[in-house]
Amino acid sequence: MKINWGTGMVLAMIGFISFIMFFVIKMSTNDKYQHDLVTEDYYQQELKVQGNMEREQKGNKLSQNIRLKQTEEGILIIFPDSLNISDITGKVFLYRPSNKQFDFETPISLSNQNLLIPDNRLLGGRWNLTVDWQYKGNSYRFKKEITY
Template sequence: MKINWGTGIVLAFIGFISFIMFFVIKMNSDRRANHDLVTEDYYRQELAYQKEIDAQNNATNDIVNLELKKQANGLQIVFPKNLDPNKIQGTVSLYRPSNKQLDFDLPISLSNNHLLIPDKRLLDGRWDIKVNWVYNGKEYLHKENITY
């Protein structure tokens, strides 16, 4: 059977469309490629994003930088020494991008200028850390990504 150029073009289009449709169907049905939103309340968090920007600017303008240190018994968050630890209130949110069951929040309760997150709570891998705290009525925010 002889194939003319018109039939060849049609067969090439059919082959190309079949190739693309195969990968579209494969990616939509594969459980390893989860296409859900990163967080459940994404839209609510997006509306509160300006507060985060303001809190980060407060930390930058007031030069209130936190320091994260890996210790043998866990991760230590060190607050500036010029702040009274009894007046610091807030939360530390640890987010694991690869597994949302590992995410957790810790309240900030300090007796000195550092907070220790126990080593048993942190598995090896990437963690996104967000420290929200209030000092003398002013909100501050520190975000950092670490590989533990």
């Protein structure tokens, strides 16, 4: 049987469409490929952007901002030496872009200027670290992307 060019074009188009549809269905139904939003309450978080930026700017205007140091024990968050540690409150949030199941939040409780995020809580790879903290009624924010 001989196939003319019109029939060949139709068969090629049907084959291409079938190929694309196979991958669309496979990606949307397979649990391995999750298509989640960055956060569950994305729109509420978007409304807070301006306040977050202002708190970050306030933190940057301090004579000494928060510093990070990677050690063998984990990530050391170093608060400014000039501040009284008993007046520092807040929380540290670590967000794992590749898998939200590894995200965690820890409250800030200091016995010295340092807060240690233990190594056993961290997997190798990229993390987004956000420190929302308050000192004597003023709110600050520190945000950094780290690779551990």
